[in-house]
Structure formats: C-alpha cells, structure tokens
Amino acid sequence: MVNKTATLAETQAQFKQYYQQNLQKTYEKLEIKRRKYFKKFWLYLFAYTALLFVIFAIHDKGYIGQDWFSNIAAVVIIAGCIAVYMQIRNYRDDTKNVSMRKVLSFWGNFSYHNSCSSSHPKNIKSSELFAYYNCEETDESFSGSYSGTSINVAEQELRIKGNKHDIYIFRGVLILLDFQKKYNRKTVVISKGRWWGFIKNNPLFIITLSLLVAPLFFAGYIFLESGLPSDWGYLYPLLIPFGAFLFVAIIYFIYRHYNPKKATQKVVLEDLSFLRKWNVYTNNQIDARYILTPHFMEKIVEIKRLFHGHAVDFSFFGGKLLIAVHTNKDMFETTSLFRRATDYRPMAEVVEQLHSIFSVIDVIKAQKNISSENINAKTNG
8 A cells, every 4th residue: 555645756666566466467357358349349340331331332333312322321320430439438447447446445445436426416516616507427436535534536527407408517527535624614716717618518608608799789780870770679589698698697696695605705815826827715814825835736736737627626615625627538547449458658647646636635634724723723813
C-alpha cells in the first residue's frame, strides 16, 4: 500500500513495483483477450464493408432502385458502425471490471462500479455548484476511504430533461471528499470558463439566444424602413421566444426563492491571477481565505490538467469538498483495443490522476485549516 505522504515520483515507483507483483500477469491475460476482440473488430469491419460493396454492385447492375439502395446502404452502414463500436466498448468494460479493482487496492479498500446510481444528489444540491437539474446519470464510480477521509469519484452527467431535448448542465468527473467535520460554513468557487463547456454541450442554447435577438433586429429594420407600424400583429409570433425565456426565468427565481444560497458574499483575494479564472462566494470570509491557499489551488489546477478538463469548480460545505471537473474524456483508461494491454504508459497516467485526488486530502489535512476548531479560534481571536 502507498505511503500516505509520498510524492508523485515515490508513488509511481511504489506502484510500478506493485504492478509487477500483482497486476502484470492480469494484463498479460488481458492482452490475449484484446487480440480476440481486435480480430472480431477487423472481421466485422471487413464483412460490413464487403457487404456494402456488394450492394453498390447490385445497384449498378440495376437490380435495386435508388430508394431501396439508399435505405439498405444506410442500414448496413449503421449496423456496421454499431458492431465495430461494440467491440471497442465491450473490451473496455470487460477490462475495467477486472483491472480497476486491483489498481485501487493499492490505495486501500475501494469498491469500483461500472454502472450505478448516483450517491451525490444531496451533496450536489448542498454544494451550490449547480443551480438546477432534474436528471442525472452515472457511468462509473469508485468509493472508499483514504487517511480517514471518505472518497466517492464518479463520471457523471447532470441534465435538465425536456420533452424533445435535454440541456446538459454538467458532464465530467465529480470528486466528493468527506472530512467527517460538521459545520455550516460554505465556500463556493465557480470557474469563469465553465460557460464555454455549457454552450459547447448545448448547441440549442445558441439557437435559442439567436431567436431572442432576431425579433429585435427585425423590428429595428422595420422601424428604419417605414417608421412605427400601425399594426404590430405580425411581430407577435416573433415574441414567442421571449415568452419561453420569461417562463424559464420565472421558474428559476421561484426555485431560488425556496432554495436560497448560503454562500452569498463575494470574496476578493489578493491573487489577481486566481480571480481572473474563478469567482469565489462564501458565508464566512475568514474561512474562505484559510482554505484557498496557493498550495491547495496548485492541486486543483493539477486535477484539471490531469483529467483534461476545460473548467473545474469546487465547494466546501458541511465538512465536505466537492470538485467538479468539466471534461468529455473517459475516466481512468488503462486499456484500449488499439494498444497493447501490457503498455504501462496509460497506467502511469491513471496513477498520476489518482495521486492528484489523494494529494488534495493530504494538503487539507496538513493545513489543518479545515477543522472547525482552528477556524473558530481565529474568528474569536
């Protein structure tokens, strides 16, 4: 098991030895499995490609009409893509179920779940990182304990479910650290870059904004051309997006009225580079300044980099820390159908990702500023 105060280099060295003793034979067996999946991958790819050429040839001979040809070709292409993708997906799932439990055991007693229901709902709401969502899905997760701190890490999506389209509020990795401390202080740190991910995951949001702006331009054009019109009736259909926007705004303010924020004070820190990237809100200014040390923020930035995130938010609440990494990259990939299972480089990257999570716990415990006793002493002093 890893030394809890080990540096990344020391952890990598310890894990390499652990890998050779406990995991190398497992990954050699996974390589045999990978070759079987890889053969099926090429077999399906060749079979569906050949079938597609046969259909083209029959069409050229005039035995199949254009309509039938288009429909059959579309079915073959879709079926082929699904068959090929399932080989990639099934190999990944099969190997993760085998490998991740053994990888995590290096750090202690952890449980891994390939697909499960979320254990975060109450914590997500309490964190105040996300205003509202009504649907959540968890792809995979693991949980356990490290240095007396409970850990739950999940690859998760949060959405507002609609009749035709869902609005993605969050897609990425949620890291919940429970320090077993109970107090009411709260500090919420929101990345200024998260809106780019929101827009990128929801192209319909851009369309909605354009629909809101279009009536204004159209009305302005009419006014410049012919002055104020005597009949405004033809503009009413253009105002429908405004009605929809107003409806959503009313629902949001009602929700906020019955679920008020606790972290309402904006924190101004001396570190200007930090303020350019994040907005900080709290209900205790002293608490926020003790938590957001340069060393702690280095660890947060490191997590963002290692998980390939385009933004990272986090919240301290009730003795817990919830870190939300906005990313589209799959979590903890040690194998790939297109790479030898015995290639150690992906494993080294996973070790680095896991070390970054555990090092956050080490930093907070070393600072000792997370404890309510120390914070109260400073406040009363």
